[in-house]
Amino acid sequence: MTAGHPFPDPESLAADVTAGRRAALASALNLLDDRRPEARRCASILLARLQGSATGMENSRLIGITGPPGAGKSSLTAALMRVWRQRGLSVGVLAVDPSSPISGGALLGDRLRMKTSHDDDGVFVRSLACRGEFGGLSAEVWPMSQVMLAAFDITLIETVGVGQREVDVSGMCDTTCFVAQPGSGDSIQFLKAGILEVPHVLVVNKEDMGAVARRTLSELSAALGREHGEGGWEVPVLSVSATVGTGIEVLADVLEAHHQHLLAMDMLRERRRGYQAAWIVKRLRGEFGSHGLEQLGGEQVLLRELAVEPTSLYEQYEVLRSRLLSK
Amino acid sequence: MSDTSVQRDRPWLMRTYSGHSSAKASNELYRTNLRKGQTGLSVAFDLPTQTGYDSDHPLARGEVGKVGVPVDHIGDMEALFEQIPLGQMNTSMTINATAPWLLALYVAAAERQGVDPSQLQGTTQNDVLKEYLSRGTYIFPPEPSVRLTTDLIAYTVQNIPKWNPTNICSYHLQEAGATPTQELAYALSSAIAILDAVRDSGQIPEERFPAVVGRISFFVNAGIRFVEETCKLRAFGRMWDELVQERYGVEEPKLRRFRYGVQVNSLGLTESQPENNVQRIVLEMLAVTLSKNARARAIQLPAWNEALGLPRPWDQQWALRMQQVLALETDLLEYGDLLDGSPVVEAKVQELITGAREEMQRVAEQGGMVHAIESGHVKRELVQSHTRRMRAIESGDLEIVGVNCFQETAESPLTSGTDSGIMKVDPRAEQEQITALQAFRAVRDQEQVELALAALRSAATGDGNIMPPSIQCAHAGVTTGEWSEVLRDVFGEYRAPTGIDIATGDRPSEALQQLREQVRTTGEELGRPLRLLIGKPGLDGHSNGAEQIAVKGRDAGFEIVYEGIRLTPAQIARAAQEEGVHLIGLSVLSGSHMELVADIQLELANIGAGDVPVVIGGIIPEDDERQLREQGVQAVFTPKDHDMNAIMANILDVIRHSNGLEARD
Ligand code: B12
Ligand SMILES: Nc1nc2c(ncn2[C@@H]2O[C@H](COP(=O)(O)OP(=O)(O)OP(=O)(O)O)[C@@H](O)[C@H]2O)c(=O)[nH]1
Ligand SMILES: [Mg+2]
Numbered sequence: 001m002t003a004g005h006p007f008p009d010p011e012s013l014a015a016d017v018t019a020g021r022r023a024a025l026a027s028a029l030n031l032l033d034d035r036r037p038e039a040r041r042c043a044s045i046l047l048a049r050l051q052g053s054a055t056g057m058e059n060s061r062l063i064g065i066t067g068p069p070g071a072g073k074s075s076l077t078a079a080l081m082r083v084w085r086q087r088g089l090s091v092g093v094l095a096v097d098p099s100s101p102i103s104g105g106a107l108l109g110d111r112l113r114m115k116t117s118h119d120d121d122g123v124f125v126r127s128l129a130c131r132g133e134f135g136g137l138s139a140e141v142w143p144m145s146q147v148m149l150a151a152f153d154i155t156l157i158e159t160v161g162v163g164q165r166e167v168d169v170s171g172m173c174d175t176t177c178f179v180a181q182p183g184s185g186d187s188i189q190f191l192k193a194g195i196l197e198v199p200h201v202l203v204v205n206k207e208d209m210g211a212v213a214r215r216t217l218s219e220l221s222a223a224l225g226r227e228h229g230e231g232g233w234e235v236p237v238l239s240v241s242a243t244v245g246t247g248i249e250v251l252a253d254v255l256e257a258h259h260q261h262l263l264a265m266d267m268l269r270e271r272r273r274g275y276q277a278a279w280i281v282k283r284l285r286g287e288f289g290s291h292g293l294e295q296l297g298g299e300q301v302l303l304r305e306l307a308v309e310p311t312s313l314y315e316q317y318e319v320l321r322s323r324l325l326s327k
Numbered sequence: 328m329s330d331t332s333v334q335r336d337r338p339w340l341m342r343t344y345s346g347h348s349s350a351k352a353s354n355e356l357y358r359t360n361l362r363k364g365q366t367g368l369s370v371a372f373d374l375p376t377q378t379g380y381d382s383d384h385p386l387a388r389g390e391v392g393k394v395g396v397p398v399d400h401i402g403d404m405e406a407l408f409e410q411i412p413l414g415q416m417n418t419s420m421t422i423n424a425t426a427p428w429l430l431a432l433y434v435a436a437a438e439r440q441g442v443d444p445s446q447l448q449g450t451t452q453n454d455v456l457k458e459y460l461s462r463g464t465y466i467f468p469p470e471p472s473v474r475l476t477t478d479l480i481a482y483t484v485q486n487i488p489k490w491n492p493t494n495i496c497s498y499h500l501q502e503a504g505a506t507p508t509q510e511l512a513y514a515l516s517s518a519i520a521i522l523d524a525v526r527d528s529g530q531i532p533e534e535r536f537p538a539v540v541g542r543i544s545f546f547v548n549a550g551i552r553f554v555e556e557t558c559k560l561r562a563f564g565r566m567w568d569e570l571v572q573e574r575y576g577v578e579e580p581k582l583r584r585f586r587y588g589v590q591v592n593s594l595g596l597t598e599s600q601p602e603n604n605v606q607r608i609v610l611e612m613l614a615v616t617l618s619k620n621a622r623a624r625a626i627q628l629p630a631w632n633e634a635l636g637l638p639r640p641w642d643q644q645w646a647l648r649m650q651q652v653l654a655l656e657t658d659l660l661e662y663g664d665l666l667d668g669s670p671v672v673e674a675k676v677q678e679l680i681t682g683a684r685e686e687m688q689r690v691a692e693q694g695g696m697v698h699a700i701e702s703g704h705v706k707r708e709l710v711q712s713h714t715r716r717m718r719a720i721e722s723g724d725l726e727i728v729g730v731n732c733f734q735e736t737a738e739s740p741l742t743s744g745t746d747s748g749i750m751k752v753d754p755r756a757e758q759e760q761i762t763a764l765q766a767f768r769a770v771r772d773q774e775q776v777e778l779a780l781a782a783l784r785s786a787a788t789g790d791g792n793i794m795p796p797s798i799q800c801a802h803a804g805v806t807t808g809e810w811s812e813v814l815r816d817v818f819g820e821y822r823a824p825t826g827i828d829i830a831t832g833d834r835p836s837e838a839l840q841q842l843r844e845q846v847r848t849t850g851e852e853l854g855r856p857l858r859l860l861i862g863k864p865g866l867d868g869h870s871n872g873a874e875q876i877a878v879k880g881r882d883a884g885f886e887i888v889y890e891g892i893r894l895t896p897a898q899i900a901r902a903a904q905e906e907g908v909h910l911i912g913l914s915v916l917s918g919s920h921m922e923l924v925a926d927i928q929l930e931l932a933n934i935g936a937g938d939v940p941v942v943i944g945g946i947i948p949e950d951d952e953r954q955l956r957e958q959g960v961q962a963v964f965t966p967k968d969h970d971m972n973a974i975m976a977n978i979l980d981v982i983r984h985s986n987g988l989e990a991r992d
Contacts, residue, residue: 005938005986022904023935030907034854070702103835103843104856105881107828111902112890115822118897125905129886131856243468 007031010042014049020090020151022121029126032143044314047143050150060149061259062157062272064169066136067179068186069161072205074113075242076179076251077158081114081123083252084154090122092148095158096137099129106131110158124152135168135282136160142172142279143313170197171278174271175258177201177251180220182213191223200229200258201236203251208241231265233258270307277306280317284324292324333661338654339616340625342419343643344590346371346396348756350406353396356640357411365647367417367449369627370407371395372429374866374917377464378893379425379811383761386895389922390866391757394637399764400806404432405439414442418449419494419588419625424466426453427479428810431797434487438802450491450588452546453479456517457496459700459823460709461503463868463892466811469697471818473524475793480521481530482794484539493521494546494588501548502594503871504713507559507679510548512686513696513705515566518543520696522575530792540571541582544624549614550592551607556614557666558675560621563587566680588625589615594871598634598966600729600736601748605631609649616653619664626650634966635742636749636918636948706826710874714831717875720969722836730969747948752918764806771804779803780813787817825870825891827877838972839882845979845991846884853909853986859978860908861889862899864927867917868892872944876912879971880978896923900930903939909982916945924955940985942978944968961985 008027016024032043065073074095081091095110106129116123126148130138136159148155159169170176178199180187191198202220207213221237229235236254240247262268281302285293293299306316343360346353357368373395375387382391382399391397398404408416413436422429430451434444455472458465465472476493483490497505497514505513525531525539547563549556564585571577591611596604608628615623628646630638638646654660666672686708693699700706719725726732742748782796783805800810835843850856861877863870870892877889888906890898903911911931915923920943931937943955944964952963961981968974980990 026904026907026936030855033856033907035851036854039854099886100881103882103884104847105884106886107877107881108886108888108906109825109828111888111906112822112825115890116898116901118895118901127888127906129856 007039007042010045011049013042014046014150017046017050017147018150020121022124025092025124025147025151028147029144032147033140040314040318043143044312047146047314048312050146058263059153061154061255062145062149062172062174063154063255064157064159064173064176065179066159066169066176066199067161068181068184071161071179071181072242073158073161073179074110076203076205076240076248077110077156078114079240079242079245079248080156080252080255081116082245083248085120085122087252089153090151091124091154091156092152093123093125093156093158094128094141094144094148095125096128096130096141096160098160099131101132104131105129122152124148130160133286137168137172139279139283142275145172168278168282170199172275174262174268175200175255177203177255180204180216182206182209182216184216185219188216188219188223191220198224198229198235200233201238201251201254203238203240205240205242207239207246208244213239231261231267233261273307274303276313276316277303279313280306280320283317284320287321288324295324295327296320336619336660338650338660339623340367340417340588341365341647341650341654342367342369342625342627343647344369344371344421344627345643346373347394347637347750347752348392348396349760350396350398350403352392352756354407354409354411357407359640360643360647361411363644363647364651367419367625368411369419370421372420372422373397374464374868376429376807377422377425378866379428379466379807379815380866381806381808382757382764384808386866388926389757389919390917391760393752393918397760398429398432398807399760400767400804401432401435401439401801402763402767402804404429404436404801408436408440412442413437413440414446416449419452420450421452423452423455423458423462423464424472424475425807425811426451427475427793427797428800428807430479430483430490431794431801434798435801444487446489447487448489450494450544451479452496453493454496454517454521454546456520456696456700457499457513458868459821460513460706461499461870462496463870464866465823466815466820467818468821469701471814473520473697474528475814476521477524477528477530478793480525480539480542481528482792484531484535484542486794488538490542491544491586492542494544495521496546498546498548498590500709501550501592503709504594504716505709506712507550507555508682508686509708509712511559511562511566511679511683512690514545514547514563515570515683516687516690516696516699518545518567519570519574522571523695526575536575537577537579537582540575540577541579541584543586545585545587547587547589547615547623548592549589549611551595551611553610553614553617554672555675555679556611557618557621558672559679560587560615560623561618561666561672562676562679562683564621565676566683585621586624588627589623590627591615591629593629593633595727596629596631596633597727597730599734600739601632601635602739602741603729604629604633605645605649608646609653612649612653616659618666619662620667631741632748634946635747636946637752639746639748639750642750700823703824703826703828706824707829708826710826710878711829713871714829714875714878717969717971718831721971747950749948767804768806775803776800776805776809779805780809783810784813784817787814822891825874825877825889827874827881827887827889829878831878831882835882836972842972842975842979843884845976849979849983849988850884852988853982856886857884857910857979857982858886858888858906858908860899860903860906860911861887862894862902862911862913862927863892863915864894864896864899864913864923865915865917865919866893867915867919869914869916869945872916873914875971876914876944876974879975883972883975885975896926896930899927900934900936903931904934904936908939909986910978911939911941912978913941913943914945915943915947918946920945920947920955921951924958924960928959938985940981942981944974 108127630642
């Protein structure tokens with residue numbers, strides 16, 4: 001017998017998740033968190049079913065919010081949630097916080113800022129600890145985002161706020177939004193030096209702080225120049241205040257515009273195929289190093305191969321793992 | 328008999344912080360206390376009144392009349408002071424977020440007694456900044472809160488000149504773990520924030536400003552290290568004198584005097600061998616009376632059974648008698664200052680001043696106290712200090728008699744009585760209050776109510792002083808909930824930083840290391856890292872225990888979800904499900920655990936999460952503990968359980984047990 005509760009039947013779980021049943025959502029997320037082999041098998045089936053039955057891409061958005069610690073990522077998420085709910089859109093949030101490298105424990109504090117109403121079924125927040133992963137996310141984020149995508153109109157991922165280089169999220173989201181802290185020159189320096197990957201949307205939060213926020217806004221705009229992302233997307237630089245609530249509607253509009261842009265340019269399908277590949281490659285690199293990736297033909301080849309026809313996440317991963325282990 | 332020819336100083340004001348059940352019951356208690364020689368009143372309000380909810384609001388369930396008196400409207404305020412002539416009384420009200428409202432009710436009640444409000448004497452605590460840091464009964468964000476504080480100050484300075492409009496509190500900071508230096512630094516930084524706001528509000532003509540400064544008083548703590556505490560009070564006096572002269576140009580010495588009231592330390596009062604608390608309280612009282620030049624103006628003492636539950640009238644009488652013995656029987660009041668000129672004292676005072684100045688500087692660099700609170704800096708510092716204290720108790724470096732040394736004890740006759748040695752509030756009080764409130768609402772003039780609320784809203788959205796429309800509301804029969812609702816609507820609500828994101832780093836004890844290993848392996852057995860939700864349901868603001876448990880849980884390797892104070896049972900149940908936690912740990916010290924636990928269990932069952940195990944900690948009397956366990960609560964912790972590693976191990980066992988794993992070895 002396995003400890004804890006018996007594993008749920010992945011088929012009916014998938015159906016319940018898609019129907020937005022909260023208890024099912026919770027147990028699906030728990031299942032994806034579970035590292036035991038039997039759980040992994042169930043999870044594989046669950047993910048395959050969810051990806052198969054995924055609601056049309058038009059109606060599901062996967063947004064990443066990143067930025068330095070305390071820039072207001074969680075507050076902004078909360079503010080956006082209010083706007084989205086008013087617009088009738090449901091929201092699932094995955095919020096990642098740092099883990100203590102020593103104890104392995106974590107304080108998951110993002111949720112505090114997102115105080116949600118207790119009877120709104122259109123909102124669901126799951127906090128995660130980064131559990132020693134670099135890059136601002138934890139390994140579970142990508143699979144979990146698939147569950148959220150199946151159940152909500154908008155899935156939002158908040159990264160750990162540990163630095164300026166939390167780029168992992170951009171490889172796993174449709175739209176990446178970077179939140180800058182007024183008065184901190186770091187973001188600007190990193191942008192200029194090309195260290196900070198250019199996000200799809202740049203936001204200076206805390207405009208209620210006045211002059212210092214305005215200065216950061218103009219410096220960021222200048223550093224960015226007229227940056228163009230894929231498909232000619234012009235990166236907007238916005239000024240908002242998460243706590244006062246100014247500029248949030250515009251931000252929501254811009255995020256939606258980027259979604260529409262991806263659809264119009266027919267880029268969304270391809271992007272999304274890449275996320276799973278990125279997840280697998282990252283896991284493999286973590287376990288076997290770049291040497292291991294070379295043995296499989298190199299990172300680029302692998303990413304391309306994997307993106308062609310993504311099948312089951314854990315299966316693909318396990319196949320590659322055993323290929324390497326048998327070498 | 329003392330020699331009557333000797334000149335004696337007048338004793339300080341002697342108060343007992345009290346109130347419970349209903350205005351009528353509290354009125355009886357006050358009149359009894361006054362007969363016993365108490366010289367002022369100190370009103371404890373219940374949590375719904377303090378957080379701006381009517382007694383029949385869902386969030387008030389289980390809290391009405393429990394830790395204080397419910398005041399829903401003018402009728403309650405009148406009943407509270409029936410046959411107590413307000414023109415001659417000195418009344419202290421521990422009220423903060425809703426301070427303008429309770430003062431408005433007090434003024435209106437006085438007017439109905441035929442007393443001119445300008446005659447009123449007393450204090451509104453009215454210091455919301457420390458609510459964010461410790462006390463927890465804030466409602467609005469800091470900025471509008473400071474504005475309300477400012478309005479009340481400006482109003483009383485002009486209209487009720489003998490009123491103490493605000494009592495800047497360091498008391499509660501020490502109760503949340505602050506060191507003497509932190510108490511000094513944060514109280515004085517708060518005073519700066521408030522005085523700056525009053526000055527900048529333009530409500531007071533410049534030449535009247537020194538009078539405002541002269542009305543600012545403090546509410547201070549005194550812990551068991553009574554020598555250092557005396558020095559702290561001398562440091563307070565000196566720093567205040569300097570500060571108001573330099574920053575606000577107050578020249579008149581009388582207006583620069585550091586006036587303060589005290590409640591002595593309660594955090595250090597123990598559940599084990601509670602009779603020892605009497606010694607502690609008396610020694611702490613010495614700290615604030617010994618030095619004539621730094622003596623308290625008013626003192627209220629906790630009772631010996633502080634850590635057990637609410638005090639009964641006899642317990643409070645005992646506390647009052649401690650003061651009377653010191654003031655009347657000893658020769659303390661016959662002398663000038665005993666400590667002036669002592670180089671030892673002087674050196675300690677200087678040390679405290681230096682440390683406090685450094686911390687004040689850090690606060691100033693962050694843009695002042697309000698910003699340092701919003702950023703979480705101050706709260707983190709407090710949690711850090713409290714964590715150090717808890718760790719010292721755990722390791723035995725800090726010895727607490729009866730707790731971590733000399734635990735052996737004979738059976739105490741004090742706690743073996745039929746009422747378990749504490750006050751039990753009549754559970755019918757809540758329903759009676761609700762019935763009376765609804766009857767009151769039914770007969771009032773609704774039109775007057777609407778008019779008054781509109782006036783209130785207009786003052787709140789504009790920059791009119793909030794007091795006049797509040798007094799209008801009081802006379803019109805507006806309720807506490809209605810007054811607050813208008814302001815909630817205009818100002819919004821706030822959640823303060825929890826301060827638990829601190830580093831605790833250095834050298835984990837053997838016990839902790841072992842615990843980590845067991846937490847990790849249990850997580851592996853269950854497939855994923857162990858997650859706990861620490862929940863504070865209801866209106867209870869006692870966050871110390873939850874914070875310490877959260878920090879310890881993180882250090883033991885758990886992933887912790889903690890959203891701060893004042894959540895509804897439904898919010899807690901939902902969060903537990905969304906977060907997929909292995910266990911819910913509740914912390915309740917306000918006495919409403921029975922109602923809240925039942926509600927949470929019901930909510931959990933409703934959403935299909937009834938299998939998540941629940942444990943609870945806080946002030947839980949033994950009888951209730953038994954009943955909670957029967958209701959399915961897996962473990963109950965109280966202040967006796969000071970070894971937090973043991974608590975964590977116990978939690979781990981509960982998780983293992985409820986998941987069908989065998990016990991740890
Ligand atoms: C400190 C304190 C305060 C501080 C709180 C600061 C803060 N931010 O926490 C201040 C001064 C602000 C305060 C205010 C009030 N207080 Co007070 N306070 C206390 C005091 C002295 C100590 C509590 C404490 O912090 N202990 C230290 C912590 C670490 O211990 P603990 O919480 O008990 O936690 C331990 C265990 O119980 C357990 N535990 C606790 N929670 C959890 C949770 C989990 C999951 C687990 C596993 C374990 C666990 O583990 C901990 C480690 O040992 C107690 C009396 C006492 N000595 O216990 C009164 C006491 C709790 N307060 C009381 C009252 C009435 C109030 C007020 C409501 C008064 C009023 N009318 O306004 C106010 C309002 C507060 C509010 N908003 O709710 C009463 C409650 C009466 C009752 N239950 O019947 C008490 C018992 C005093 C009394 N005898 O009257 N208070
Ligand atoms: N003045 C102002 N403060 C803000 C604003 N948004 C957030 N804050 C404050 O900034 C602090 C951090 O906010 P969070 O939302 O927790 O920031 P975060 O980026 O999620 O932080 P981490 O997850 O810890 O990295 C809090 O004290 C917020 O109240 C804003 O628009 N204006
Ligand atoms: Mg955050």
